[in-house]
Amino acid sequence: MKTEHAPTIQRADYRPLSWTVETVDLHFRLDAEATLVTNRMRCVRNRDAAEGPIRLWGEALERVSLTVDGAAPTAVREADGALEIDASGDAVLVEVVTRVNPRANTTLSGLYLSNGGFFTQCEAEGFRRITCFPDRPDVMARYTVTLEADRAACPVLLSNGNLVEEGLLPEGRHYAKWEDPFPKPSYLFALVAAKLVALERRVTTMSGREVLLQVWVEAGNLDRVEHAMDSLVHSMRWDEESFGLELDLDRFMIVAVADFNMGAMENKGLNIFNTKFILAKPDTATDLDYENVESVVAHEYFHNWTGNRVTCRDWFQLTLKEGLTVFRDQQFSADMLARAAGPEGAASARAVKRIDDVRVLRAAQFPEDGGPMAHPIRPDSYQEINNFYTATVYEKGAEVIRMLHTLLGQEGFRNGMDLYFSYFDGQAVTCDDFVEVMSEANNGFDLDQFMRWYEQAGTPRVKASGVWNAADGSYTLTLAQSTPATPGQHVKQPLVIPVAVGLIGADGRDVALRLEGEAQAGACTRVLKLTEDVQVFRFVGVSAEPVPSLLRGFSAPVILELDEDDARLAFRMAHDADPCNRWDAAQRYAERVALALAADPAAVVPEAFVAAFRTLLNDGALDPAFRAQALALPGEAYLLERMSPADPAALRSALVRMMRALGATLAADWLEVVERLQLAGAYRYHPGDAGRRALVNLALRYLAAAGMADGLALAEARFADATNMTERFGALAALVQSTSPARAAALQAFHDRHRDDALVLDKWFALQAGAWRWGDAAEPALARVRVLLSDPAFSLSNPNKVYALLGTFFRANPGEFHAADGSGHAFWVEQVIALDARNPQVAARMARALENWRHFTPALQASIRPQLERVLAAPGLSADVAEIVGKALG
Ligand code: ARG
Ligand code: ZN
Secondary structure (H helix, E strand, C coil), X not given: CCCCCCCCEEHHHCCCCCEEEEEEEXXXXXXXXXXXXXXXXXXXXXXXXXXXXXXXXXCCCEEEEEEECCECCCCEEEECCEEEECCCCCEEEEEEEXXXXXXXXXXXXXXXXXXXXXXXXXXCCCXXXXXXXXXXXXXXXXXXXXXXXXXXXXXXXXXXXXXXXXXXXXXXXXXXXXXCCCCECHHHCCEEEECCEEEEEEXXXXXXXXXXXXXXXXXXXXXXXXXXXXXXXXXXHHHHHHHCCCCCCCEEEEEEECCCCCCEECCCCEEEEEHHHCCCCCCXXXXXXXXXXXXXXXXXXXXXXXXXXXXXXXXXXXXXXXXXXXXXXXXXXXXXXXXXXXXXXXXXHHHXXXXXXXXXXXXXXXXXXXXXXXXXXXXXXXXXXXXXXXXXXXXXXXXXXXXXXXHHHHHHHHHHHHHHHXXXXXXXXXXXXXXXXXXXXXXXXXXXXXXXXXXXXXXXXXXXXXXXXXXXXXXXXXXXXXXXXXXXXXXXXXXXXXXXXXXXXXXXXXXXXXXXXXXXXXXXXXXXXXXXXXXXXXXXXXXXXXXXXXXXXXXXXXXXXXXXXXXXXXHHHXXXXXHHHHHHHHHHHXXXXXXXXXXXXXXXXXXXXXXXXXXXXCCCCCCHHHHHHHCCCCCHHHHHHHCCCECHHHHHHHHHHHHHHHHHHCHHHHHHHHHHHCCCCCCCCCXXXXXXXXXXXXXXXXXXXXXXXXXXXXXXXXXXXXXXXXXXXXXXXXXXXXXXXXXXXXXXXXXXXXXCCHHHHHHHHHHHHCCCCCCCCCCCHHHHHHHHHCCCXXXXXXXHHHHHHHHHHHHHCHHHHCCCCCHHHHHHHHHHHHHHHHCHHHHHHHHHHHCCHHHECXXXXXXXXXXXXXXXXXXXXCHHHHHHHHHHHC
């Protein structure tokens, strides 16, 4: 447990270490309660740094011995959690022996046990929980690792790089020795010692080398790793084709583990994954699971170059690898979807992927950027780095890279990437290095102002207004930008904002754009560069009043403010040539209706809104996947942030009324969709099929919400007959989100069918934790969550279970969590404190559910504040939770 008052670490305080490490020779005698770790490292003086001692961090370690060049060191001190050792000369051999207890390690950081096997997680600062080390990403060393363990319990012994030796030892033990030829920071170290089996594949890389790919899982899961393996092969090909980047090792391993704090980890040559992002077969995984497996496998694989070969100088630079790698995995997924969809469907498939990404950004990042945790994609300070693996660093970071890609163009971006690797391969660098190299590769393209995206927090607003002048056929578009103040950052400078613009004519077709001063009209979509507080753009040759379509493709991570009446939104829903904006028009219209209904319990859903939805629903020319996106209501978290003050109960009531109205009024249309799009035959993971299943599932949701008898009957039938998880779970979700008497039996049947499958049970937990109350008599979600907490399949020690049950309740069910009696808030305190004692990272994630409490109604604020204070006062609180709650109250 860390100290209660964790110090704040400042980016500006970065200094290179006086001593770094060249080679590390690690020996592990693995034992569940007492693992002995012998670490021999060659430490070398860093001539570029100020003189000082060798600094080694350590945490939760029992130190057995420490020698320098074979002798007891002359001077050793402890300072700020690190050992300081005075040494002379230019290089010394430090040997440190530590003992750790993997079984007692419930934090899942460092070396821990999962189902009898040994696993590690070192990013960000887990390596110091294994041995004493200068545990910073700017210390890059070559590792040799020897693992020794009981052969029956741990037949498989893995670490980074290449296997160079293995053999038997007395007393039923064995060993394996691994060598990683590439220098790496300690956060990329990994070991696995467990009873696993592998799916193997041999592939040839672009330069003609044969490499071995392995996906390691428990024997019972071998029938669900094919998709992960395919995804790995596709990722390798894509990185070769798109960036000329090749796998640099002879062997690449992926290991799946059931207890894991995050999604996955890009350890060099030995990626370790949460089982959730590896295992998939039709009977247990949904289309979304398949998609996620593909993108997370790609993400971790892509890190091999953007993260591992070129890494971060310090943790403030995290977005250097994460924003860039998320951008790369988004591009990869879009390409994969487009390829599968074929030439006809490619554009729509890309748009649907883009919409998914925008949804995530709006639901998770916008609220973060508007609350007490708001930080630039490159933060200036932190108390606990694990709290900064955020939607801002990852998703907004990816948006910033996307804007660079937009500004420089595909080729300019690629040239910049090539130069980046040629300069920095094997180094630990900064975001400035990245942006500078992008500029250099593009004839000195000016990116000075662009750097502000790395420096400023908060979601910028772009206010747009347009005036058409009938007399001279001009259209004047005024764009004004502003970024709201965020904690510690009161004054904001104007940013470089690429705004993709189109003008739609009365016939629904785009007008060819011609800016004043240009000889002739060009493309129908133009990227305007907004760099000042206010800028005016004058289009000429516009013969009739156009409807502007702004921020096409979501060209910048901003909130667009534009006055549009209902008729205009309906017009853009029907005609906008940009699918993202068409979707956005539907979202804006739905938002407007939701907020109006939330403000007035007696208000009804306007007919014109339902009609606009009907038009979209019945537009057979539109890809079903797109329709499923456009007809789904905006996320509740996003809407709450748009509401002032945020009133979850009122919003929930509005959404229930909307679901019911859209379900009942459009019942015949939804039924026809189900009829027409229903698929027969064996399941295959394919975007076309997935889109049809998504739209059918959405239809069932609306029909069930409205209590339509034939819809409910359809859902029951589909639930019973489903041959794959997407359809079975879709039907179940529809039933659970209704007043149907069939819901209890369906939940039970689902449970019984999948009772031995941890990942499917996570879906079962989440569905119940997220259930809305459709009738007055219905059970509050909290009562159900409490029952499920003592379900034998639930465990507070398994992050997936916590995220499924508690995470869903706290973060995805605001209407129930924020019950007026405060019961949800009191429950939150209990759970955050219970979790914090085992796993601070997971506890901190749950703690974040209340950070935006000041946006709520006064009554809710009065309920929440004392609960936040209770947590902050809890004895032995981790730095992780203390930072979140402290900032929430601050
Ligand atoms: N680098 C990993 C990824 O994005 C995330 C691991 C972070 N883990 C942590 N405990 N902070 O792929
Ligand atoms: Zn990552």
